[in-house]
Structures are given as C-alpha cells and as structure tokens.
Amino acid sequence: MANYASGADFRTKLQGWIPKLVLSPSIAMMLVFVYGFIIYTVYLSFTNSKMLPKYDLIGIDNYVRLWGLSTWWTAVTNLAIFASLYIIICTVIGLTLAILLDQKIRGEGMLRPIYLYPMALSFIVTGTAWKWFLDPGIGLENTMHLWGWESFEFNWIKDRNMAIYTIVIAAVWQTSGFVMAMFLAGLRGIDNEILKAAQIDGASNWQLYRRIVIPMLRPAFLSAFVILAHLAVKSYDLVIALTGGGPGRATELPATFMYSYTFTRNQMGTGAASAVIMLMTIAAIMMPYLYAELKEKP
Amino acid sequence: MAAATQDTAVSSGKITRVFIYLVLLLSALFYLLPFFVMVVNSLKPLDEITGGNMMALPQTWTIEPWLKAWSTAQIGVEATGLKPYFLNSILMVVPAVVISTGLGALNGYVLTKWRFRGDTILFGLLLFSCFIPFQIVLIPMATILGKIGLAGSIPGLVLVHVVYGVGFTTLYYRNYYASFPNELVRAAMIDGAGFFRIFWRIMLPVSGPITVVSVIWQFTNVWNDFLFGASFGGQTQPMTVALNNLVQSSTGVKEYNVHFAGAILAALPTLLVYIVAGRYFVRGLMAGSVKG
Numbered sequence: 106m107a108n109y110a111s112g113a114d115f116r117t118k119l120q121g122w123i124p125k126l127v128l129s130p131s132i133a134m135m136l137v138f139v140y141g142f143i144i145y146t147v148y149l150s151f152t153n154s155k156m157l158p159k160y161d162l163i164g165i166d167n168y169v170r171l172w173g174l175s176t177w178w179t180a181v182t183n184l185a186i187f188a189s190l191y192i193i194i195c196t197v198i199g200l201t202l203a204i205l206l207d208q209k210i211r212g213e214g215m216l217r218p219i220y221l222y223p224m225a226l227s228f229i230v231t232g233t234a235w236k237w238f239l240d241p242g243i244g245l246e247n248t249m250h251l252w253g254w255e256s257f258e259f260n261w262i263k264d265r266n267m268a269i270y271t272i273v274i275a276a277v278w279q280t281s282g283f284v285m286a287m288f289l290a291g292l293r294g295i296d297n298e299i300l301k302a303a304q305i306d307g308a309s310n311w312q313l314y315r316r317i318v319i320p321m322l323r324p325a326f327l328s329a330f331v332i333l334a335h336l337a338v339k340s341y342d343l344v345i346a347l348t349g350g351g352p353g354r355a356t357e358l359p360a361t362f363m364y365s366y367t368f369t370r371n372q373m374g375t376g377a378a379s380a381v382i383m384l385m386t387i388a389a390i391m392m393p394y395l396y397a398e399l400k401e402k403p
Numbered sequence: 404m405a406a407a408t409q410d411t412a413v414s415s416g417k418i419t420r421v422f423i424y425l426v427l428l429l430s431a432l433f434y435l436l437p438f439f440v441m442v443v444n445s446l447k448p449l450d451e452i453t454g455g456n457m458m459a460l461p462q463t464w465t466i467e468p469w470l471k472a473w474s475t476a477q478i479g480v481e482a483t484g485l486k487p488y489f490l491n492s493i494l495m496v497v498p499a500v501v502i503s504t505g506l507g508a509l510n511g512y513v514l515t516k517w518r519f520r521g522d523t524i525l526f527g528l529l530l531f532s533c534f535i536p537f538q539i540v541l542i543p544m545a546t547i548l549g550k551i552g553l554a555g556s557i558p559g560l561v562l563v564h565v566v567y568g569v570g571f572t573t574l575y576y577r578n579y580y581a582s583f584p585n586e587l588v589r590a591a592m593i594d595g596a597g598f599f600r601i602f603w604r605i606m607l608p609v610s611g612p613i614t615v616v617s618v619i620w621q622f623t624n625v626w627n628d629f630l631f632g633a634s635f636g637g638q639t640q641p642m643t644v645a646l647n648n649l650v651q652s653s654t655g656v657k658e659y660n661v662h663f664a665g666a667i668l669a670a671l672p673t674l675l676v677y678i679v680a681g682r683y684f685v686r687g688l689m690a691g692s693v694k695g
Binding site for chain 1: 424430513526527531534535542566597599627629646651663
C-alpha cells in the first residue's frame with residue numbers, strides 16, 4: 106500500500122485509485138482475451154461445433170474422437186520425438202559451446218553473435234532456408250555429388266519416416282545458440298574460488314565440470330528446459346515453412362493439426378479439444394516453474 | 404599444462420586448445436552456412452542454381468531476383484512483389500511495439516511501486532498468458548475480430564499483438580523497477596509528487612536500457628509472427644505470410660533465387676536490429692527466462 110503524507114481527502118483517494126486504474130486496461134484485456142478465450146475454447150471443445158461455433162453440449166465426444174484419430178496420434182508421436190530430440194540436442198550443443206567458449210577464447214566476441222543470430226530470424230525464414238538446403242535435387246546432396254561423392258544420400262525431407270528429423274535439425278539450428286547464451290551466463294556467474302579450491306584438491310578438468318560446474322548450472326538447465334519445451338509444443342511456423350506437414354501427414358504436429366481441423370476441415374469441436382490438450386501440456390510445464398519464480402521474490 | 408588463467412580456473416593443454424578452436428569454428432560454419440547459401444544464391448540467375456552447385460559463388464552476379472522479389476513477384480493471386488506486405492508489417496509493428504511497451508512500463512511501475520493486495524496473483528496470471536499456445540485463442544479471436552469489424556485489418560493485428568505482448572513487457576519492467584530504490588519514490592510522494600509525476604520525472608529517465616530490451620523483443624516477435632498474420636491478416640498480410648505464399652506457390656517455375664531474396668528481405672529488419680543492438684537482444688531473451 107502506498108503512503109500519503111498529506112493532501113485533501115478526495116485527492117488522496119484519487120491517488121489511491123490511479124495505480125489500479127492504470128493497470129486495469131491490461132488486466133481487462135488479459136481477462137477477456139486470454140482467460141475468457143480459454144474458457145470459451147474449453148466450452149467449444151464440449152460442443153458439436155463444425156464450421157461455426159454451436160453451443161449445445163455433447164459431453165466428451167470430441168476428446169474420445171480425437172484420441173481415436175490416427176492423424177492426432179501421428180501428431181502427438183511426432184511432438185514427442187521432436188520435443189525430446191530438440192530439447193536434448195539443444196542442451197548438449199548449448200552446454201558444449203558455452204563450456205568451450207568459456208576457456209578464454211580469442212575471438213569470443215565474434216563467435217557468440219554468429220551462434221546466436223538465427224534466433225533473430227523468423228521460423229518462416231529458417232524453414233525456407235533449410236527446406237532448400239536439404240532438398241536432394243539442389244541442396245546438400247547435389248553439392249556432394251558435384252564434389253565427387255557420388256554415393257552420398259540425404260533425402261530425409263522427402264522420406265516419410267525421416268522428415269520429422271529435418272524439423273529437429275532446423276529448430277536446433279535456430280535456438281541452440283540461445284541455449285548457449287543461457288549456459289554461458291550461468292558459467293560466468295560461478296565463483297572461481299570454488300573451482301580453484303577443487304583443483305588444489307587434485308580434481309581433473311573432467312571431474313571439475315562433472316562434479317562441480319554442471320551441478321551448479323541447475324537453474325540454467327531448468328530455464329533452458331522450460332523455454333525449449335514450450336517452444337516445442339508451440340512449433341507451428343517451422344513445420345509450415347519446412348515441410349507443410351508432409352510428406353503426406355508425416356510431420357504433422359498438434360499445432361498444425363489444430364489449425365487444419367478447425368479452419369480447413371471445419372471440425373471446430375475437435376480442433377478446440379486439441380487446443381485444450383496443448384494448453385494443458387504447456388500448463389503442466391510452466392505452472393510449477395512460474396509458481397516457484399513468483400514465490401521466490403514476492 | 405598451462406598455468407591457470409584468471410578468467411577460468413580450468414586450464415588446458417595445447418592440443419586440447421587446438422581441438423577447442425576447431426570445434427568452435429566448425430560450429431560457426433554450421434550456423435553461417437544456410438544463410439551464406441541464401442545470400443549467394445539470391446545473387447545468381449536461376450539456371451546457375453538448378454544446374455550448378457549451391458556452395459559456388461555466382462558466375463554472373465545479378466540483383467534481378469531482389470528487384471523481382473521486392474516489386475513484381477507473384478504473391479498469391481497478384482504480382483505485387485513483397486513491397487506492400489513489407490509496409491503492412493511496418494504499419495503493424497510500430498504501433499504494436501509502442502503501445503505494448505508503454506503499457507508494460509506503466510504496469511511494471513504499478514506492480515513494484517504501488518503494490519496492493521493480490522498484485523502478485525495478477526502478475527502471475529499475466530505471466531502465464533505469455534506462454535499459452537495461441538491455438539487456444541484462435542477460434543474466439545477470429546469471432547471477436549469479426550464482430551468488432553477488425554478482422555483482416557492492420558488495427559486488428561495490432562490489437563492481437565498488444566494483447567499477447569503486454570505480459571512480456573510487463574515482466575521486463577517489473578523486474579527492472581524492482582531493483583529501483585523505493586525510498587526515492589517515497590521521498591517524492593512526501594514532497595507531494597503524484598503517480599504520473601513520479602513516473603515521468605523519476606522512473607522514465609532511468610528506464611533507457613530496459614526500454615531498448617522491450618522494444619527489441621517486441622519488434623522481433625511481432626515482425627516474425629506468422630500464426631496471427633496468417634489467421635487474421637486477411638488482405639493485409641504481414642511479410643512472413645507473404646513470404647510463405649511466395650515460397651509455397653505451386654504455379655509456374657520455382658524461382659529459388661527470388662525466394663531467397665524474399666527470405667532475406669523478410670529477415671533484414673530483425674537482423675539489422677540484432678547487429679546494431681545484439682547485446683540488448685540477448686539481455687531480453689535472458690530476462691524472459693532467467694531471473695535478472
């Protein structure tokens with residue numbers, strides 16, 4: 106609560122209300138456009154909405170239907186593959202680069218921005234670049250052939266079973282530099298005295314990192330995980346630009362599934378149900394994290 | 404073994420260091436390669452791409468693909484080039500960034516210096532709204548924008564980006580103002596300064612760095628957005644959607660060089676911001692994830 110030293114009664118009261126008045130447009134927007142909309146979509150997921158919203162409830166039919174659809178299962182399986190590989194590879198690359206960059210490297214100031222710049226691009230641009238780079242006809246495969254490596258083959262992007270991994274490659278390219286920056290900040294925050302003490306005790310470099318440094322990077326690991334996991338669930342643009350969900354439906358993710366079911370196939374009820382599942386996934390990841398963050402600094 | 408350096412207590416031998424540099428340089432190559440390929444091939448005539456090596460430099464340099472991507476390429480049904488869409492993006496980004504940053508600054512100020520019961524819960528709700536998958540709001544948003552007559556218009560897109568951007572800007576300013584001494588604010592109150600005067604005279608003058616962070620973050624996010632642009636853009640599509648239409652169009656010969664020029668055009672504004680103010684860009688990314 107604010108303190109007031111003096112002033113007329115009315116003025117004081119007004120002063121007390123101004124902060125809340127200033128905050129209220131944002132809060133109102135949030136309540137309507139975020140939480141109101143969430144409730145609306147949850148409601149729609151229990152209705153028989155097709156092309157337009159309908160309001161009579163039909164119970165959990167949409168969810169039953171959703172989990173019976175093989176397309177949805179493909180999307181969920183793809184998300185599981187994509188998310189786990191994406192998170193693991195980004196973390197490994199990010200941590201490795203951060204540790205290597207932290208060895209008093211000449212030209213660190215040049216290298217860091219090179220690792221990070223893809224983060225400034227839109228996923229559509231990334232998708233366009235990689236779509237072409239991975240195209241067997243003109244991209245990497247063709248280049249290797251022209252350089253004399255005739256047997257080189259890399260046609261994952263055209264292969265139903267492998268196409269999802271091309272999305273992992275492009276996504277890792279885009280965000281691993283960011284993860285590197287997070288770990289580097291963590292490394293720079295570690296007190297060197299601790300490391301020196303361990304060294305005097307005869308710890309090797311490997312032991313030093315494994316036993317002391319990496320455990321101390323816990324907060325960075327946690328942040329990286331949360332950020333990457335939520336980016337993975339929300340991935341939409343990259344798939345659209347890189348594979349368009351294809352070949353066939355091979356790279357469909359929940360985000361693309363939701364869009365095509367709702368707006369192209371006019372199955373709004375089912376689309377809403379899939380959006381609710383996406384939200385619940387994100388909430389399961391974010392809620393504990395946000396709760397801990399807010400509790401720490403009230 | 405070399406002597407321990409000051410920066411890091413870890414020391415490494417000569418061979419190890421060669422190896423480290425090798426890994427770091429190869430990684431740099433990995434990050435640079437796709438963009439290098441885009442730039443090089445956007446400057447080649449089409450037959451050099453389809454018949455040649457993507458890594459090779461152009462034999463005949465040409466800026467024709469750039470001109471075509473900018474002003475005559477076929478986007479959807481019209482051969483307007485990307486120019487009008489680039490303008491759409493600018494008309495959308497500028498107000499969205501200004502409004503969301505302004506609101507964020509005010510919100511952060513209230514949430515740190517004029518605290519009231521329940522403000523942490525409100526902030527928590529606001530924070531969670533940054534991370535929701537936007538699929539959950541697409542259906543009602545389409546309905547509402549239609550009802551209030553903003554569907555398929557720039558103001559509609561601005562509204563959408565303000566609504567879903569204000570959580571992040573509030574987060575930035577709140578964390579930044581939290582470390583600003585409360586005593587100064589209280590002293591000003593005792594001197595009779597009101598809510599807005601304190602904001603203008605005391606808070607804003609020290610808000611430079613965080614404002615740069617917030618503006619860059621919002622600019623990058625709004626410029627790079629695809630989902631909202633594709634869903635609610637209608638006839639006023641932003642650059643990302645137009646680029647996607649250009650690249651995915653199935654009619655005629657695929658003009659890869661034009662696609663690349665277009666992709667670079669779409670990336671240029673955010674890249675420029677990154678080159679000019681990269682340090683702040685990184686700080687913004689971190690502030691969104693790691694506690695400052």
